[in-house]
Amino acid sequence: MTDYAVPLKDIRFALRAVAGLDEILSQQAFRDFDAETVDQVLEEAARFAEDVIAPTNTAGDRFGCHVEDGNVVVTEGFADVYRQFVENGWQSLPAPADIGGMGLPEVVGIAASEMWHSANVSFSLCPLLTAGSIVALETHGSEMQKQQFLPKLVTGEWAGTMVLTEPQAGSDLAALATRAVPDGDAYRLTGTKIFITWGDHSMAENIIHLVLARLPDAPPGVRGISMFAVPKYLVNDDGSLGERNDVWAASVEHKMGIHASPTCVLNFGENDGAIGYLVGGENRGLACMFTMMNHARLNVGLQGVSLSERAYQLALGWAKERVQGTAVGKEGRVTIINHPDVRRMLMVMKSQVEAMRAAAYLAGGLIDLESHAADEEQRRRTSARVDLLIPIVKGWLSEVTQEITSLGIQIHGGMGFVEETGAAQFMRDARILPIYEGTTGIQGNDLTGRKLQGDEGRALRRLLDDMRSTAAAVEATDGIEALAAPFRLAVDQAEQAADWLLERAPADPNAAGTASVNFMMLMGTVLGGWMMLCSALAACDAGVDANFADAKRKTAKFYCSHILPRAAAYGSAAMAGPEDVMGLAEELF
Secondary structure: OOOOOOOHHHHHHHHHHOOOHHHHHOOHHHOOOOHHHHHHHHHHHHHHHHHHHHHHHHHHHHHOOEEEOOEEEOOOOHHHHHHHHHHOOHHHOOOOHHHOOOOOOHHHHHHHHHHHHHHOHHHHHHHHHHHHHHHHHHHHOOHHHHHHHHHHHHHOOEEEEEEOOOOOOOOOHHHOOOEEEEEOOEEEEEEEEEEEEOOOOOOOOEEEEEEEEEOOOOOOHHHHOEEEEEEOEEEOOOOOEEEEOOEEEEEEOOOOOOOOOOEEEEEEOOOOOEEEEEEOOOOOHHHHHHHHHHHHHHHHHHHHHHHHHHHHHHHHHHHHHOEOOOOOOOOOOOEHHHOHHHHHHHHHHHHHHHHHHHHHHHHHHHHHHHHHOOOHHHHHHHHHHHHHHHHHHHHHHHHHHHHHHHHHHHHHHHHHHOHHHOHHHHHHHHOOOOOOOOOHHHHHHHHHHHHHHHHOOHHHHHHHHHHHHHHHHHHOOOOOHHHHHHHHHHHHHHHHHHHHHHHHOOOOOOHHHHHHHHHHHHHHHHHHHHHHHHHHHHHOOOOOOHHHHHHHHHHHHHHHHHHOOHHHHHHHHHOOOOHHHHOOOHHHO
């Protein structure tokens, strides 16, 4: 299997050309950092990903994890990697300095996380969930909870989880049944949760579970959900660990992929009740959890980038080594990269990986500006754009990853179907991405509902206006001006579909639901095109390496000619109307 090589050049380029790293570093919150410091951090993160994390990937896939006596046993070697991860301070990278973090921009943490996800996505899910827990507790926790839990979470000595799903509920959080009964200053929780990523392990000294549950007098539905911090080991007043709390892993799921990530069934309160602490106030659990959920959704999209990059690297290495057949203009047998269809598949992979990376970094950079820009109006508008982009980044990136990892197998031919090449693992690992942290359908509904109709399309129109401004700049730039016309067409198609939804959805309750996924894929395809135009424009700067710039321009041209035409099909399907989807009677299926 080809070793993982961090694409540092493209990561740095995306940070500056698309994510706006220079503007982010100019904010007062990041005054202690400069571009050179960021480069040094990225180089060290790359070394750690390549040399320490990546060697565990195959072993984790083969050996997975299991439960013994209510405790999860992970793949040999993971604990040592986690120890080094903590000792090197990687968990604290984007956490604010006032809670013990390094205080680097969120987008720098996203770039480092891409490397770790590529190296071993099963392993990296553990620090990902901890990072989300930090954000949730920093935003909604009481002062006591922050003092008690955050310092160890920020270092990574303790881990965090997100505990939502129950057997009878799935994505329907209104059906949650886990109970929390007051007991002095705390609560005792009882119930069973499923699909809890890294729900138990011994790599960290303690685990802080953020659990959704209902109080005895809670109103029905999602209005009656509260969030509780439930430690695996109770914490004494002096910060030391006390007795084991009443939360246990009953089993781990036997999954299609991410074998080394323990997806746990957790039982709370089989004995006296699991002790938990209310976070954010009664019946405010959903709002509190969505702080963590949005962080997770962006990172799921980022995992798509990571697995796609890894699949592309493996396929490219195979295409350059595998000798088979002849090619026009070549003597004798050739490597398969010389065959036009293999070249087409590689370009489909390469162009979309670069567009996906840029889209994820754009969202990460906007999160930094949302929190730290000096101008209040800029923060407000940036927040609206982040809200708009999150379902697109999560949904589109995770769906495109299915295509890219599948093409990775296809390029390998029959050997791609053989586990020893490693190509199949990336496809298996990637298959969860459109499902967890909100399915593709949920992302589409969020986009067409709360994000489009919720503000009558204003945030989306501002986004489309900015896209057209980029197209105008491209039209005025020699060498790339031809990219503007197909992109303008795709932007027009996105606007047409948005107008159709805004007009039709209020009168037809099925219109948004049946159009949502196609509309989301349309917006993702156009967003990717915008990223490629921004990249091609930035590559025209005199300081960019000539070969790198040439590759950027040609990759952008391929995206515009081969990927952007999909926008028309998505738009047409989105506007087809709900009748074709809902018209067949249930008994005729």
